[in-house]
Amino acid sequence: MKVIDQHIDSRMALYNGDSCEILKGIPDNSVHFSVYSPPFASLYTYSNSERDLGNCKNHSEFYAQFEFIASELFRVLIPGRLMKSLLSGRKQGIKIVKQS
Numbered sequence: 001m002k003v004i005d006q007h008i009d010s011r012m013a014l015y016n017g018d019s020c021e022i023l024k025g026i027p028d029n030s031v032h033f034s035v036y037s038p039p040f041a042s043l044y045t046y047s048n049s050e051r052d053l054g055n056c057k058n059h060s061e062f063y064a065q066f067e068f069i070a071s072e073l074f075r076v077l078i079p080g081r082l083m084k085s086l087l088s089g090r091k092q093g094i095k096i097v098k099q100s
């Protein structure tokens with residue numbers, strides 16, 4: 001796994017890095033709760049990195065990359081556990097429960 005920084009103890013593992021890279025190293029059905037706020041193509045500039053989803057050139061490029069991340073997030077989530085995502089600038093989100 002390519003990580004910039006990490007913290008692992010008996011209760012949690014926190015990784016700082018490109019989610020496309022980090023997620024590939026996380027085992028299936030191992031995450032108890034997933035919460036994230038993805039960027040949107042061209043809405044804000046968060047960094048100069050080409051790995052930053054916020055720097056996708058258009059919506060189809062964004063959705064192609066986000067589809068990979070979303071499927072990996074679903075793969076690592078334990079059945080019956082929650083995934084929460086903020087998908088707009090409003091105080092709304094979607095809540096997904098992975099069924100077994």
Ligand SMILES: C[S@@+](CC[C@H](N)C(=O)[O-])C[C@H]1O[C@@H](n2cnc3c(N)ncnc32)[C@H](O)[C@@H]1O
Nearest residue numbers: 017018019020037038039046047051052053054
């Ligand atoms: C909408 S912001 C959310 C920021 C954070 N949740 C907060 O409240 O401060 C999206 C963040 O995702 C980061 N990001 C974009 N692509 C990423 C990637 N491939 N892996 C990890 N983070 C990424 C962006 O740089 C930005 O900081």
